[in-house]
Amino acid sequence: MWQALHEELSPFGVTVVTVAMDAEVSMAQPWVSAASPTHPSVIDRTHSLGGALGFVNVPMAAWIDEHGELVRPAESSRIVPSVMAGREVPPGLPPRIAARFELLRHASPNAHEPYLAALRDWAHRGAESPFALTAEEVIQRSQPRHADEARAAACFEMGEHLRETSGVDAATPWWREAHRLQPSNWTYKRQAWSLETTAPGEPSDLIQEPTDRYEGNWLDDLVAQGGLKNQTPAFSGPSSR
Amino acid sequence: MLLTTLFPSPDEFFEQTGWEAKPEGLCRGEVCVPSPGARRPDGTIDVSVVAERLSMPLLRDEHSDTWVLGPSALSGRALDTAVVPPLSLSNFDGSPFDFTSLLGRRIILAAWASW
Secondary structure, three states, X not given: OHHHHHHHHHHHOEEEEEEEOOOOHHHXXXXXXXXXXXXXXXXXXXXHHHHHHOOOOOOEEEEEOOOOEXXXXXXXXXXXXXXXXXXXXXXXXXXXHHHHHHHHHOOOOOOHHHHHHHHHHHHHHHHHOOOOOOHHHHHHHOOEOOHHHHHHXXXXXXXXXXXXXXXXXXXXXXXXHHHHHOOOOHHHHHHHHHHHHOOOOOOOOOOOOOOOOOOOOHHHHXXXXXXXXXXXXXOOOOOOO | OEEOOOOOOHHHHHHHHOOEEEOOEEEEOXXXXXXXXOEOOOOOEOHHHHHHHOOOOEEEEOOOOEEEEOOOOOOOEOXXXXXXXXXXXXXXXXXXXXXXXXXOOEEEEEEEOOO
């Protein structure tokens, strides 16, 4: 999907750079190989985009102008309809899978359209686009960061370093602390959960059921936070200037 | 950022954080923060002083003696300037991704994940 958009927008001076927020290269690589992107495709193994720019979930994107300045902060960047939107829950599913299905089916089928339209407008009109924010708006619309969120970013980075060098047991207390400090950061949580629940040699587990290692899990955390509408910071629309 | 020393050179600190030591203080983009004591007599940066001035968490793992410096919480937002900070992204072969290859183009930085 990003490949098609890159091909469409590249003649207007726009380059898509896709970033896999994945601790393990082997988990992301098959997806990249299948997509064969012609745009830059990179990996962020320590989820540094969280600390640097405020990415807290996927899909999210930030826009950077030709001078190296952000014109939109990290925000929800869905560019295709949700495959689950509006689908009926199949009968006979295990209760927790049915509950997951029920949450996902309430995603808006057209939620991607405003973002896609804004992206195309900016590609064609550049700084004249109403979706190119002022520097002050970029800062004000970026994710909240107080002491807890800043510490969560450091805890996640520490955990990933220790997981690499000493194993997951060394990482666990740091990652648990990151989850506690910033419960709204889904990249820290989903990364840790999936590493724990994915069977060796299998693709990343998306269900992420409860484990003994971490306090949270996908379904219960999402319900506790009020469902999908609160999972990813929304696209915030045009400039107010 | 993972620290190899608590006293990096100003150039090293700038490359990793985007914060530059200037006479008026530590600066990134248009933001400058007075930071007395941040420069040591030998010219290196004292990370523990900087961490306090810029509201950056400084963590230590005692077992491995590893230090990590987190991002600034100075503005209460993830960004304190619209200038893009240094990003530590890699190509899939492990080599660092060089953003200067895209100079002059507009960029959509789009995150996804396998999980």
